Amino acid sequence: MFSRPVARTTTPGHAGGRLRKLQWVHKWSSIVCTTFLLIICVTGLPLIFAEEISDLLNPPHYAELPASAPRVNLDRLVAGARHLYPGQIVTSIFVDDDEPQVIISLAPSWADLKADPRSSRFVRFDGRTGTVLEQSKPPAQQRQTFLGLMIRLHVDLFAGLPGELFMGAMALLFVAAIVSGVVLYGSFTRKLSFGTVRAERSRRARWLDLHNLLGVVTLAWALVVGITGAMNELSTPLFALWQQTDVAAMVAPWKGKAPPDQIELSSVQAAFDTTQRALPEMTAISLTFPGGQLGSPHHYLLFTKGRTQLTGRLFSPVLIDARTGRLTAVVRMPWYLRALEISRPLHFGDYGGLPLKIIWALLDLVTIVVLGSGLYLWLGKRRRAPSEIGTQLDADIEVVELLEAAE
Amino acid sequence: MIPRSSSFSRQWSWPFGLAVLTMFGLLSALLGEGGIWWWLSWTALTMPLLVVARYWPLRRLFQRKSRS
16 A cells, blocks of 8 residues: 555655645644643533533423413513512513523623623523522622533633633634644645554554544534634624624614613513514514613614524524614624624534534544644654654654655 | 546545535534434434544554554
């Protein structure tokens, strides 16, 4: 299998120089991102099964009711939440379309919430009986949950927006490492049959072959998850951009007017009903009260989603005048937020049942082996004394061998 | 001399084929409405894993250098 001749037309020096540049790109993009990518891959593993783990740790208990049981009026639930947290403002409502629950969030004020997201409180209701299922614990009793810890390590390393952008940059370096790695794969394996792991040679050569093989086999998946991961890390600035352009233009006529007080607000249930009439094909799942970072000081901002596999991932935002309850606009989602919405399932792997999640986890494990073997190959090269290079097969020497043979 | 195209296809047909299968698997579950599309997705995305299982020389990797 080593004897097949390879036709090449490039001039000797040119190909070697290109290869060295690629090796430089592969080496440095990998060195910078590998530690963080290992954190991302390891914390991502339980996150694939976040829903299953959370159901296991906190089994949901719902009253046995027929599927057709009517939903409680949302205004009654809002009043219930206000009663439990007097003096706080209601910030948002989440009406789950998957389980019969309604989660109402509150905060001392919008300014407090912005300054410290942990000042947020919530009440979880059964949407059919109106009974309180769960309440947020007081700050002193709040503990870091396992999944919460995994998410922070995976997304921002507890560093907020700078952390998100940093991890996004690491994802892009990972993509650069994959692309340069594929070209290097082409050089390393030019004279090998696919899947060859040269067991008869040194341990380093075996791991190099395995690194190449596992890397190229999971190439498309790793690229997709890497690119969509970088995209997901941009969600904060992308939503801010949308807020400052499309949303700002939509609510411009209200500029300068006094925002409504909490007691002036129109019915929340009516806002959901108005939205449902305007978009009969969609399901409204959330409502943000006026004054938040996203939306308008004068409007309820509702998010609706479609009912098919794909459109269930695509949201249509709706603005409802919070004083009059009239529909102001169905907001068009710009292309970059659509791209973000498509990036979510392709990154999470949560769109094809449990088998897809298991496949996701296995591919994640393979990626961990690729990262680990890459680290091993690099560290091994550095540790080796110069005199030993001649006696043991080395990655660079291998490339040179191949090139010389080819030219 | 074997023409370049032949060695090129010998080298890249497996990686390319697996990449196409992966993309198909990723999209079929996303765009298709459950049922058969999920099964096709699971099947397509299992292929890279089968290739890994087929070629992974688990026992030999952790042996000391065999050629001395």
